[in-house]
Amino acid sequence: MAKNREIERRRTFAIIAHPDAGKTTLTEKFLLFGGQIQVAGAVKSNKIKKSATSDWMEIEKQRGISVTTSVMEFDYKDYKVNILDTPGHQDFVEDTFRTLTAVDSVIIVVDGARGVETQTRKLMEVCRMRKTPVIIFVNKMDREGRDPFDLLDELEEELQIGVRPLSWPIGQGARFRGVYNIFEDKLDLYRPSKQVVTEKVEVDINSDDLFNYVEKDLAETLREELELAAVYPDFDRSAYLGAEMAPVFFGSALTNFGVQELLDCFVQIAPSPLPTQAIEREVEPDEPKFTGFIFKITANIDPNHRSCVAFCKVCSGKFVRNAPYLHVRNNKTLRFSSPTQFLAQRKTTIDEAWAGDIIGLPDNGTFKIGDTLTEGELLHFKGLPSFSPEMFKYIENADPMKQKQLAKGIEQLMDEGVAQLFTNQFNGRKIIGTVGQLQFEVIQYRLLNEYNASCRWEPVRLYKACWIESDSAAELEEFKKRKYQFMAKDSSDRDVFLADSAYMLQMAQSDFKKIKFHFTSEF
Template sequence: MSSTHPEIEKRKTFAIISHPDAGKTTLTEKFLLFGGAINTAGAVKRNKANQSNTSDFMEIERQRGISVATSVMGFEYQGKRINILDTPGHKDFAEDTYRTLSAVDSVILVVDSVKGVEEQTLRLMEVCRMRNTPVIIFINKMDREGKDAFDLLDELENSLHISVCPLSWPIGQGHTFKGIYNIYQNQLNLFEANKSKVTAPLIQAKNLDDDVLKSHLQPAEVDKLKYELEMVEGIYGRLDKEMYLEGLLCPVFFGSAINNFGIRELLDTFISIAPGPASRQTEQREVKATDPAFTGFVFKIHANLDPNHRDRIAFLRICSGKFERNKFYYHTRLGKKLKFANPMDFMANEKSLVEEAWPGDVIGLYDSGNFKIGDTLTEGENLQFKGIPSFSPEIFKEVENRDPLKTKQLEKGLQQLTEEGVAQLFVQQPGNRKIVGTVGNLQFEVISFRLEHEYGAKCAFRTLSFSRSKWISSKDKNALQDIIKRRASHIAHDKDGNPVYLGDSDWAINLAKQDFPEIEFHATSDFMG
């Protein structure tokens, strides 16, 4: 397969990330609207009383108005195949977002023009920096009275420790907001606000001296725009595409997703500059997108996507080669061959059958329990993709069964939900105590809601004093057995049977390190070979 294979060239796979309420899900939906994948915003609805966004398909998401599950949407636009992974904005689901970022080639980060850089914006950007993921920033809600555009750019550079380069510029803000000047293509588009349909630009001016401007903008507005664009050019210069692709520079766009302002500029430029499918590192070697043999990895598992069917879907990112329906592939962790009769393509909550898929694509595989997050599929080569770790949880609660007659359903539900990555399950002996660990309290709500509604099991959670966890290992097997025996009340085992040390403070963990010098303490499960 040559480096310019047309199917690989066509793919652009990215995630949209943001602090909650910055407008990420609205932007996702407007991309689908501009791409012709849906006809009107909010087109995919349950009923008139409950108008939910296209990508929020879990009941609890509709009730809470937040995205807690990453959804995948594909559409065609200008001859490209666009794969969007919408991510949970809520900080309690940072781990799910982190895993999703392992499956994309670039990111669009949405920032609220009123609030600027927020706590979750910082955390998400840190993850992008860890991976050197190319990031484009979209400053949303310019139709509201917010921070000055130059102040926002300063805040982005200072808070996120990254260089920025504006590629579009707002004309006014809040009640004076008129539209966007496209710096990248040197043209001005003035839009009418329209929340549900894509409208043609009110006017398209070739430059700032175009006579057509005078009927829509005051002379003072044109002068201000010229002055600001000169300043932008002087301060930020032209886009250095290589720096963007290396993750060192963020192109910035302004707009209002709800009103369709600035979306087309963002989408058209994204198509032009964003990277295609990138190489991925395995423990054995680097896998290039152009390698002829098929490889892919599971970065997410979702149970009961369709409430009418008890299904589990594993989301697989294709890294190289071509995936074909009904062909046998090698599951490297289990050491066995599997074939898939009904691989799925996604458009929000609509699914269609896939005959073949290419690097950059994300497909859904029906799963009867073969997959865990991080699993690799190949054509026979023994590979394991890297960089999809479990993180140390910060909140630990013991599961109490509220209905002893439903013990089996509870165990099955807990196992499936934790394999999905909603939370982590630890088992403590004696007594087979089930402990759920998460990074935020919202996950416990999600777990108990889904256990009841999907598995018919009721449970309560008893808060434990632990707030720290470290995976433990040692080259000395006797030393490992010693800590497990002597500190039994602090030891639990994860889903793979690896021992984890639980403590109630950093001080307690450090004390354990001093008491057991032969033991290594790890913040993530990534160290496991």
């Protein structure tokens, strides 16, 4: 039973949102409640000089945005919580998509004034596709914003999911007084504090004692709104787990309103580790044998050692330090003497991990995203694609003395999945493909600051990169001859066709019927 108890108490989830909705700030407050940090940092604030724990890269601290998924774990009450704080910026959406393959549930953060935004919609589509249970946190209630009922209507319509408020705001903006916790049927009042957790005050909502804490008009409005909120269906955990209903909480991450209510409810209702679908079969978390897959690789978590870390989601069984595990793609047995768990950049060596945990494995080029580790079974986990890039540039060395550093930096950053590298077969030049302009800036910055290598970008006019394959070797050969100057190899040495216009791609597809053109790398 010990094993099942360990798996049962795991809660592995991602926090996702549109940029600047308050994801990273919410993560900080969770860490504060989990006792992992004493003072919560701000993502970008003149008043708080401490930067957010999960934004550990120098460029993240400067710009006040997350550019990579951070993994953090802590114990809360009887639960072991694994948080993945994802980038909100659309240029890093691929990192977020991959992260969603490694979690069992999701918390979506929505700005109370701006409501549902583009990125929120896109990310919700991925959750819906994967049937991932979601909880919604409406943030920034300490600022003037939208009416709570209007927001709930918009959430239902835009995210195409039923909603059920489990907390209710008392006022908003300057007159925000706290939240009524519907889930626990009590009122919680907070005093705004950006850096420390403040005391709760409990009071019977139907008694006149309420007027000692909340102005009479706000108290009466609260009672009316709670009566109206009864139109929403009762909370049903099975509907939440089936991704048909999203519980909604209101609060302010920055000032600590409503965060503990969210966390207390989350650990109770969120799913423990779920089965993972492999190509061969479905893997259950409580199987005795260890299985896991690599969903992310990060270079330079420790800048002093220039080391890479591969993030492995444990899908089943128990991972044990120094035990032999099969690397399925390479067909090699590996042992890991220093597996780690994380609080963003800080890491500690662990002796064991259970299904649901995220562990860091030292990587010297052994792993690629999507790799599987098992105790001998040949399994391949699905759902970790790279998407066809939308922007392309030649990358050139700006300092001939630093050729080795540049090559190493490009190799490690591409392994992270930050962007994709294509080598043009016609002229041998290296092309970087990304889904957004900001990625080029991040790559250039990180090459300089982490590898001491300077690069420059040169324009290249391309429309799309497509992976190609065919059952007809002759037709494939003919295609590669005809399109020689547009052919490239990706970092896995697969053939890629670089179309310079939509017309050229259409013509290629109609001229070569036996060739399959793929717009994600997973085929």
